[in-house]
Amino acid sequence: MQIFHDRSLREWNTFGMKVSCSCFVEYSSVEELKELWHGLHDFPSPFLHIGRGSNILFTKDFPGTIFHSGIRFIEVMPHPEAEAAPIPDRETDEVQVEVGAGVTWDDFCGWCADRNLWGPENLSGIPGETGAAAVQNIGAYGVEAKDIIRYVKCLDCVTGSMVTFKTSECRYGYRESMFKTSAKGRYIVTSVIFALSRTSGPRLDYGHVREAVETAVAGKDGRHDAEECTCGTDRQALTPALVRDVILSVRDSKLPDPAVIGSAGSFFKNPVVPRSDYERIASIARIEHGEDFVVPHYDAGSGFIKVPAAWLIEQCGWKGHIEGNAGVYGKQPLVLTNATGNASPDEIIALENRIADSVMRKFGIALSPEVEHV
Numbered sequence: 544m545q546i547f548h549d550r551s552l553r554e555w556n557t558f559g560m561k562v563s564c565s566c567f568v569e570y571s572s573v574e575e576l577k578e579l580w581h582g583l584h585d586f587p588s589p590f591l592h593i594g595r596g597s598n599i600l601f602t603k604d605f606p607g608t609i610f611h612s613g614i615r616f617i618e619v620m621p622h623p624e625a626e627a628a629p630i631p632d633r634e635t636d637e638v639q640v641e642v643g644a645g646v647t648w649d650d651f652c653g654w655c656a657d658r659n660l661w662g663p664e665n666l667s668g669i670p671g672e673t674g675a676a677a678v679q680n681i682g683a684y685g686v687e688a689k690d691i692i693r694y695v696k697c698l699d700c701v702t703g704s705m706v707t708f709k710t711s712e713c714r715y716g717y718r719e720s721m722f723k724t725s726a727k728g729r730y731i732v733t734s735v736i737f738a739l740s741r742t743s744g745p746r747l748d749y750g751h752v753r754e755a756v757e758t759a760v761a762g763k764d765g766r767h768d769a770e771e772c773t774c775g776t777d778r779q780a781l782t783p784a785l786v787r788d789v790i791l792s793v794r795d796s797k798l799p800d801p802a803v804i805g806s807a808g809s810f811f812k813n814p815v816v817p818r819s820d821y822e823r824i825a826s827i828a829r830i831e832h833g834e835d836f837v838v839p840h841y842d843a844g845s846g847f848i849k850v851p852a853a854w855l856i857e858q859c860g861w862k863g864h865i866e867g868n869a870g871v872y873g874k875q876p877l878v879l880t881n882a883t884g885n886a887s888p889d890e891i892i893a894l895e896n897r898i899a900d901s902v903m904r905k906f907g908i909a910l911s912p913e914v915e916h917v
C-alpha cells in the first residue's frame with residue numbers, strides 16, 4: 544500500500560487539471576482495501592475512489608483522501624461444466640475471465656484480442672480502468688460493457704464485507720449503473736468477471752464500422768471483394784485483433800489522445816427530448832439549412848427522441864473554438880479540451896456554461912454534463 548500526502552493530481556485526470564489532494568492512497572489487494580476500511584478514521588475526509596480520472600473534471604483541490612486500486616490481474620476462470628465433469632480437450636465457447644479493477648481497460652481489450660477471444664474489441668481504446676468501466680457501463684460502436692459483464696465484485700463500504708452482483712442487479716442503463724446513482728459511494732469495485740466467446744464474431748452494425756472493417760480486410764487479403772462481402776458471411780477473415788485495430792484507428796482519427804491534448808471525452812450527454820422539442824429544433828434547422836434538412840436524431844422510444852449534443856453545439860458555432868486555454872475539439876465538438884495544457888478548472892467551467900447557454904438560447908434545450916464535476 545502506498546500513501547502520499549499533498550499529492551498533485553495532474554497525472555490522475557486526463558483533463559490535466561493542476562489540482563492536488565490532501566492524501567492519495569493506492570492499495571494492491573482486497574486485503575489491503577479491507578485494512579483501509581477498518582482504519583478509515585486515520586485519513587482526512589471526504590473520500591473519493593478514482594480510476595484514471597478520464598471521466599472527471601476536478602474543479603478545485605480535493606480536500607480529503609483519494610483512493611486508487613492497484614489490483615491488477617487477469618485470470619481465466621475454470622468453466623463450471625468442466626469442473627462438474629472434466630472433459631479433456633473440450634473447448635467450450637464461453638470463457639469467463641476475472642479482471643482486477645486496477646487493470647487498464649485497453650490492456651484487457653488487447654489481452655482478449657491476443658487470445659482470439661471476442662467481447663470487448665469494439666470498446667478498445669477507451670481510457671480508464673476496468674473497475675470504472677463497470678461503474679460507467681462504458682460504450683462505443685454499438686457495444687456496452689454490460690453486454691459482456693457477468694459479475695461485479697465489490698467491497699461494501701457500509702458493512703465492510705465483500706459482495707458479488709450479477710449484471711442484472713447492477714441496474715445498467717446508458718452510461719449508467721447503480722454504482723453511479725442509487726448506490727453511489729457505497730461500493731468499491733475490486734474485480735469484474737466477463738463472459739467472452741471463442742466464436743461469437745464481430746458486431747459491426749454501427750456507423751461506419753462495417754465499412755472500415757471491410758476496407759481493412761481488403762487491405763489484408765487481396766481476394767476480398769468489399770462490394771460483395773458483408774463481412775458477416777466472410778467470418779474467417781475477421782479476428783478480434785483486426786476489429787480492435789480498426790476501432791483504434793477510427794478512434795484515433797476522431798478523438799484527442801489524452802497524452803497530447805487533455806480532455807475527458809464526451810463532455811455533455813446527448814439530450815433525450817419529447818417529440819415536440821425535436822419538432823422545434825427541426826423547424827429552426829430548416830430556416831438555416833433549407834426545407835429538406837433533417838436534424839440527426841435517434842428514436843429513444845415512448846415518444847422521445849435523442850438528439851446528438853455534438854450537432855447542437857456545432858450549430859451554435861463552437862466547433863474548433865478556443866477561449867483562453869480551453870477549447871472545443873475541432874473534429875468532435877462534444878469534447879472540451881485543455882487546449883494549451885494550462886487551462887484552469889474555471890476556464891473549462893466557463894466554456895461549459897457558455898456552450899450550454901447558447902444551446903439553450905438557440906434551441907431551448909438544456910445540456911447536462913456527462914463528465915463528473917468533483
Ligand SMILES: Cc1cc2nc3c(=O)[nH]c(=O)nc-3n(C[C@H](O)[C@H](O)[C@H](O)COP(=O)(O)OP(=O)(O)OC[C@H]3O[C@@H](n4cnc5c(N)ncnc54)[C@H](O)[C@@H]3O)c2cc1C
Binds near residue numbers: 591598612730798806
Ligand atoms: C479521449 C476520451 C475518450 C473517451 N471515450 C469514451 C467512450 O468511447 N465511451 C465511454 O463510455 N467513455 C469514454 N470516455 C470516458 C471514460 O474513459 C470512461 O468513463 C472510463 O470508464 C473512466 O475510467 P476511469 O478509470 O478514468 O474512471 P474515473 O474517471 O477515475 O472514475 C469514473 C467514476 O467511477 C468511479 N470509480 C472509479 N474506480 C472505481 C472503483 N474501483 N470502484 C468504484 N467506483 C470507481 C469514480 O468515483 C467515478 O465516479 C472517454 C474519455 C476520454 C478522455
